[in-house]
Amino acid sequence: MTDLPVFPEGFVFGAATASYQIEGAAAEDGRGPSIWDTYSHTPGRTHEGDTGDVACDHYHRYPEDVALLRDLGVDSYRFSIAWPRVQPTGQGPANQKGLDFYSRLVDELLEAGIEPAATLYHWDLPQALEDRGGWRVRETAERFGEYAAIVAGHLADRVPRWITLNEPWCSAFLGYSVGRHAPGAQEGTGALAAAHHLLVGHGLAMKALRAAGVREAGITLNLDRNVPATDTLADREAVVRADTQHNLVWTQPLLAGRYPTTEEDTWGELITRQDFRREGDLDLIGQPLDFLGVNYYRPIVVADAPHREPDPARRVATDNRYEERPFPDVRRTAMGWPVVPESFTDLLTALKDRYGDALPPIHITENGTAEHDEPAADGAVHDTDRVAYLHSHLTALREALDAGVDVRGYYVWSLLDNFEWALGYAKRFGVVRVDYDTQERTPKDSYHWYRRLIAAHRG
Numbered sequence: 001m002t003d004l005p006v007f008p009e010g011f012v013f014g015a016a017t018a019s020y021q022i023e024g025a026a027a028e029d030g031r032g033p034s035i036w037d038t039y040s041h042t043p044g045r046t047h048e049g050d051t052g053d054v055a056c057d058h059y060h061r062y063p064e065d066v067a068l069l070r071d072l073g074v075d076s077y078r079f080s081i082a083w084p085r086v087q088p089t090g091q092g093p094a095n096q097k098g099l100d101f102y103s104r105l106v107d108e109l110l111e112a113g114i115e116p117a118a119t120l121y122h123w124d125l126p127q128a129l130e131d132r133g134g135w136r137v138r139e140t141a142e143r144f145g146e147y148a149a150i151v152a153g154h155l156a157d158r159v160p161r162w163i164t165l166n167e168p169w170c171s172a173f174l175g176y177s178v179g180r181h182a183p184g185a186q187e188g189t190g191a192l193a194a195a196h197h198l199l200v201g202h203g204l205a206m207k208a209l210r211a212a213g214v215r216e217a218g219i220t221l222n223l224d225r226n227v228p229a230t231d232t233l234a235d236r237e238a239v240v241r242a243d244t245q246h247n248l249v250w251t252q253p254l255l256a257g258r259y260p261t262t263e264e265d266t267w268g269e270l271i272t273r274q275d276f277r278r279e280g281d282l283d284l285i286g287q288p289l290d291f292l293g294v295n296y297y298r299p300i301v302v303a304d305a306p307h308r309e310p311d312p313a314r315r316v317a318t319d320n321r322y323e324e325r326p327f328p329d330v331r332r333t334a335m336g337w338p339v340v341p342e343s344f345t346d347l348l349t350a351l352k353d354r355y356g357d358a359l360p361p362i363h364i365t366e367n368g369t370a371e372h373d374e375p376a377a378d379g380a381v382h383d384t385d386r387v388a389y390l391h392s393h394l395t396a397l398r399e400a401l402d403a404g405v406d407v408r409g410y411y412v413w414s415l416l417d418n419f420e421w422a423l424g425y426a427k428r429f430g431v432v433r434v435d436y437d438t439q440e441r442t443p444k445d446s447y448h449w450y451r452r453l454i455a456a457h458r459g
């Protein structure tokens with residue numbers, strides 16, 4: 001294969017998954033219910049009523065999955081820890097059996113020569129905490145800090161890389177404003193409070209991870225590359241609003257030690273409704289990060305639009321006078337997402353331009369694509385669209401490195417086909433196919449392609 005991108009020595013190649021999307025064993029060994037159990041079991045919420053009850057049965061099949069990772073040749077595996085396995089109601093003493101599962105997984109990885117990278121929160125909030133207000137209330141952030149301390153206390157010596165939160169934008173806004181993720185709320189201030197409390201929870205978890213002496217700790221954000229539909233002032237201003245809500249709400253407190261300013265906050269509410277903020281929060285949130293995790297899938301074309309809901313009292317936090325438009329003339333994935341690798345480079349270079357030396361090293365903690373892949377007559381999965389996507393995005397990433405962005409690693413999403421949240425099992429992101437009837441795993445062509453790319457970097 002020619003023209004494969006070449007990365008510097010020490011660059012980390014990885015693969016990623018998340019607990020609720022793959023583990024199954026939802027009621028086993030003392031695991032408590034999470035908001036995703038409740039949500040997926042609520043009629044009408046997920047595609048065909050799919051749930052994570054069984055998922056990829058990874059809880060029982062993890063040795064086979066680690067063997068797939070070993071054969072793939074990855075340096076690191078990013079997985080997430082299900083809070084309700086460790087604390088079934090989100091507080092109080094640890095459930096030893098839950099911790100034991102992650103301990104076994106970590107040992108299996110280390111034996112295979114793979115560095116574990118653990119995410120503490122990939123959306124499976126214990127339902128008992130949601131019943132007390134969820135991320136709308138500060139108490140959840142405090143419980144999250146305690147949970148982080150328990151987990152780090154058990155695994156810090158064996159897990160070098162830690163991620164506090166995965167994509168808090170989704171937790172706050174898809175969960176509490178759009179309602180398309182658990183817990184399915186549609187609120188204004190509730191979602192803004194959730195955003196803030198997630199950041200506070202991140203800060204408390206960082207302290208717990210530091211206290212446990214972990215090697216590297218950071219957070220993963222899904223930063224959007226927003227591009228204006230036209231060059232009009234109205235559309236460019238709409239991009240500022242989209243950037244504030246998707247990106248600056250996180251990156252300003254995390255990297256600049258401040259909240260978005262009046263000028264950036266054309267949204268308004270962040271400035272005017274801040275009763276959930278406390279003195280000292282910015283110091284907590286803005287603790288130095290060893291790395292920033294970035295998840296990238298696609299750009300978003302943004303156009304000016306009126307409020308969808310004219311009554312301010314009923315407006316949700318995502319109704320901020322802009323709308324998404326289709327990206328013209330590019331291929332779309334099975335998610336309907338436009339394939340625009342240059343936007344990946346642009347996102348990273350823009351981040352560097354904005355934050356300069358305040359930008360920590362970056363790990364791409366997710367990138368990948370859902371395609372309409374099916375097994376061929378011989379049983380193989382020729383996912384040429386995924387291979388092309390990965391090839392072009394890794395090339396775009398290499399261009400960001402050439403432009404001076406300090407990117408240290410790349411984790412493909414995902415190792416396995418899995419439970420794609422509200423879209424259930426209909427969307428397949430894996431480089432390994434999972435037959436949900438038999439739980440058989442079949443490495444796709446993209447797995448073999450990625451394996452060759454990694455092998456080409458070994459001496």
Ligand code: FCB
Pocket residue numbers: 018021166167170222295366413420421429
């Ligand atoms: C990200 C999520 C991940 C997966 C991919 C497709 O937003 O972090 O769990 O669903 O999208």
